Amino acid sequence: MGAQQAVDEARPVSARVQRKRGKRIQEIVTVAAELFGERGYDAVNLEDVAERLDVTKGSLYYYFSSKEELGTAAIQTLGDEWTDRLEKLLERADGSPAQRLRALIHEHVTIAVRDYPAALRVFLVPRNWPAAQRERIKELRTRHNQLFRDLIEEGIAAGEFTVTGVDTVLQCLHASMSQAPAWCAELSGRAQRAAIDELTDTLMMLVGVHPD
Amino acid sequence: MGAQQAVDEARPVSARVQRKRGKRIQEIVTVAAELFGERGYDAVNLEDVAERLDVTKGSLYYYFSSKEELGTAAIQTLGDEWTDRLEKLLERADGSPAQRLRALIHEHVTIAVRDYPAALRVFLVPRNWPAAQRERIKELRTRHNQLFRDLIEEGIAAGEFTVTGVDTVLQCLHASMSQAPAWCAELSGRAQRAAIDELTDTLMMLVGVHPD
Amino acid sequence: MGAQQAVDEARPVSARVQRKRGKRIQEIVTVAAELFGERGYDAVNLEDVAERLDVTKGSLYYYFSSKEELGTAAIQTLGDEWTDRLEKLLERADGSPAQRLRALIHEHVTIAVRDYPAALRVFLVPRNWPAAQRERIKELRTRHNQLFRDLIEEGIAAGEFTVTGVDTVLQCLHASMSQAPAWCAELSGRAQRAAIDELTDTLMMLVGVHPD
């Protein structure tokens, strides 16, 4: 730990520290998102978040200047990750619009039920969030919705889908998918997979596609 | 204030007072249900409830012994009234299962959007409620569900409906209908009616019935 | 109920009413003293008092203008009655100072344990009472003490008693007798009588009188 090292690390440390900080933030946000999803914004207190991270409440304020900001970050992170995964899926996916929509719905529900149990509620019930966050939530949802909207319109244009109104279908899709974790949480393994499949089939009917 | 009245009032206070008390309780419960619906259980404080009733916080405790009890009453009242209205509708309704289901959905959404703006969330997001209430919420929802379930099964038996699974359809129906107030709240008059109609049409597709 | 009666009862009613009022007050005071004794001044609320009397909280204010006043009345009534009984006993009693002191102690403890279970604490623990009452409590206690004091001094003069200081003996007597209900409450019948006898014997030793 001589003077030389200090010089060597003048910048490198900063970079490493930066990475470390980013990682720490990610951990915090993930845990926070979990809790917010589980209990809702109001019911979560920073003590709980800190405890689950095995740090002190005060430490959180080193990374976030308020509960609200932590909330915003949680939403943002959650939403971005989610949308990224769906976008990646669509890049890989091929087949008819029906096949791709089915895959999209299936993936969406699977993520919700398996990877972020209860986190989706964050997007569904924005009323409890401070005004500042609601906007952000809306933005995220818009981006997220766009994936579904494009596909549905493609299907309509291709004559595969029949809908009364795209917006309405999107709302119903979202509402139903968001509730999925609540129904499937207690099921496990095979039963859960079956439930997700059935939900997917059912939701496809909203665009007039019946399972064979 | 003659003798006759005196006779009428054998135990006059008790009866009249009883009515009055019941009425007051109704007022309180209604206001409470509104607020709980708008903001969720946690975010509502009794100060707000009291203020909207133009009384003091302490007065509420003359009628309810705790916030939790007020919550329970709000849920109960809301749920009972709602289900009653739907049951009455079904008694009057005739026509094919499809026609009756359409009427039921339409009525349900109309109530939600028009008469109890935002109150449905109470049933949809029970996680924030104390354990005691969750049970009651479940009961109410079961009774409520039954109306839809019976009709759907009748439609299936009659060959009018096609579903992958009744339970799944019910869940999607409920989830979608419950979100309706959030979409339609800002619309007014004609636009709102149109939105409700379109939602009804869209949801009928969940049982395989397309609008003509 | 004509004019004549009204005249007839102009005073009589007043008198009867007066009696009735006095009786009502006695009932209230008795119940209040019970409760104050059982739980202590702070822990008693007027709701409880009213309930045990089967009236409304508000009604109590027709007879007493505050909780404090009710408290004062309870103490007063309790103390007067108690002292009266002891004074009556002494009028009847004869025999040596030792015999009479023994009788006095025995009666005192018996009243405490049997007739006013837990009410004595009112006098022993005046700290919880509002300042206004403490004076009254002291007065009562002085009068009450006098009975014991006179007898003890008589015994000393007669050479029957040996004490280091009369005041100190009085304090110890009082303290011990007041705690008696706490020890004897759960005992019943024979055992309770035995306990009271033994307590009496033990306390007589404070004036140097041993049981044979």
Next chain:
Amino acid sequence: MGAQQAVDEARPVSARVQRKRGKRIQEIVTVAAELFGERGYDAVNLEDVAERLDVTKGSLYYYFSSKEELGTAAIQTLGDEWTDRLEKLLERADGSPAQRLRALIHEHVTIAVRDYPAALRVFLVPRNWPAAQRERIKELRTRHNQLFRDLIEEGIAAGEFTVTGVDTVLQCLHASMSQAPAWCAELSGRAQRAAIDELTDTLMMLVGVHPD
């Protein structure tokens, strides 16, 4: 702050902080015990405790999770310390049982009057305490009683003491000693010492020992 200290402080904060925390807790408990003793459990509010410590009400909750817990700690601390001091006294004391009992009583009263003015009531009047604490109070009192009981029985065996019943004597002893602070509080210096001496002499008579 050399290397050595660093070694000493392998987990330096933890240890020092631990000590500090313990000290703070002691301060709080002491103040609380004072107040509880002065006014009784019900009449004490945390605002007062906090004020006397020159902190905020909320701070108390950093150390104790409820008023009840603070109460328990106060009792425990008070009782333990008290009993410890008496036990230490007995270890040092020699002489006849009478001499030792006299010393024990004297010390007990002195502590009560001088070091814990009014705190003894906590043990004497447990009725106002939550059920949870009553048990603990009983335990402490049992341990405390044992000191006196052993000595008294020794004196009886040695033929020095005469009692009708050990338990009854213990009760009277306790009741009388506990009231002592109430009598001696306003006295000061010489008069107080005299009062304590006289009380000791008087109480010795309960076991049949007269002052010379």
Next chain:
DNA sequence: GATGAATGAGCCTTCATTCAT
């Protein structure tokens, strides 16, 4: 960076007291 400690505002709840009827 992290922690222990403290704060203060806010919420639920209790209760003595008042008052119109």
Next chain:
DNA sequence: TATGAATGAAGGCTCATTCAT
């Protein structure tokens, strides 16, 4: 007289936030 209703001042408790170390 008695009652139902309402009030307002506490009191216990929680929690986001701050800060010295």
